[in-house]
Amino acid sequence: MWELLAALGGKGSERKKSMRKIITTTVAVLVTGLIATGCTSPASAGNTGGAKSLVVYSNSVSDGRGDWLKKEADNAGFKLQLVDLGGGDIRNRLLAEKANPIADVTFGLNNVYFESLKKDHVLDAYTPSWADKVDASAGDPDGKEFWPIVREPVMLVYNKAVYANPGQAPSDWPDLWTKEQFAKRYEVPSDLGGATSQMVLAGILSRYRDDKGDLGVSKAGWDAVKAYFHNGVPAVTGTDLYAQMASGKVDAGQMWLAGKATREEQYKVSTEAVHPKVGVPVIVQQVGLVKGTKKSTEAKRFIDWIGSAKVQAAWSRQFQTVPTNKDALAQADPSAVSATDSFTEQDIDWPFVAQRLDQWVEKIELDYLSS
DSSP: OHHHHHHHTTHHHHHHHHHHHHHHHHHHHHHHHHHHOOOOOTTTTTOOOOOOOOEEEEESOOOTTHHHHHHHHHHOOEEEEEEEOOOOHHHHHHTTEEEEEESSSESSSSHHHHHHHHTTTTEEOOOOOTGGOOOOGGGEEETSSSSSEEEEEEEEEEEEOOOOOOOOOOSHHHHHSSSGGTTTEEEEEEOOOHHHHHHHHHHGGGGGGEEEEETEEOOOHHHHHHHHHHEEEEETOOOHHHHHHHSSOEEEEEEEEEHHHHHHHTTOOOOEEEETOOOOOOOEEEEETTTOSHHHHHHHHHHHHHTTTHHHHHHHHHHHOEEEEHHHHHHHHHHHHHHHHOEEEEEOOOOHHHHHHHHHHHHHIIIIOOO
């Protein structure tokens, strides 16, 4: 209570920062307690019961992927409780629960988040049975605590019905805030808990790296981010970007490859992905064993299963992803492989991003989302 009162006495951004930390910590503690007692929300996890049921944290189980995964896992002898949150939120939750872990396995997060989890000793070393089928350098540099399973570009997409002439469409992210015709016609995130939003910002800010600048970014970079949010339309909680495009409220926004395909079918909106000359962030989803799990044997067996060629090929065909397992590629969705390979990968110093991402997110939330 005294900490709360002291925080209330602050001013401006410092007050917001203090309150944000208190609220985040309080929510994490409350949520952890609810899961531990079985009082989870439907959006977080389904209590399947059973001594061997595994709690799996992931940002990659939306759009029907969680239902498919649970069904296939059940056929393979697993019972899963899935916790579905944004990548940044999953990372924060795992950190908050480190002393009393709830999760057994986590997957779907990219290298930046897994590096953070490794640094804070949240993961346990394990070498999967399929380790020799993937490029280990795409995962943990030490090759022990997290392993690559899916490769995916993060893109800017636009409604083809609005921009029938590609020459009139945005060709890169800066077009959105530097060209008047796109003002208030594109969606920006209203919170930064998701991995896609954070990777888009990482791609933008990396263009303006200045080791002497604020948090390693030049003033021009921060001006660009400010303009990006100022000229955009904030996302509406619970309303998909493609629903907004279908209703004509916006014409463009951020998306990942597999999400593009599923949403086009769901909302009957045909979109085009922008191919900037500088490239796009290409993330690699990982899987890892949570340190302290009481179901280590079962969790390791699940990691062997989910990263296997059979499961990754089936996942690819079902959800248009590109597996990192070399044996799965031959049976993967060819359109997903072709689309992914069509992008130039943006040259991003991911260790540089990992070191500063939390500070970037906090600055943007305080200066551009809360002001």
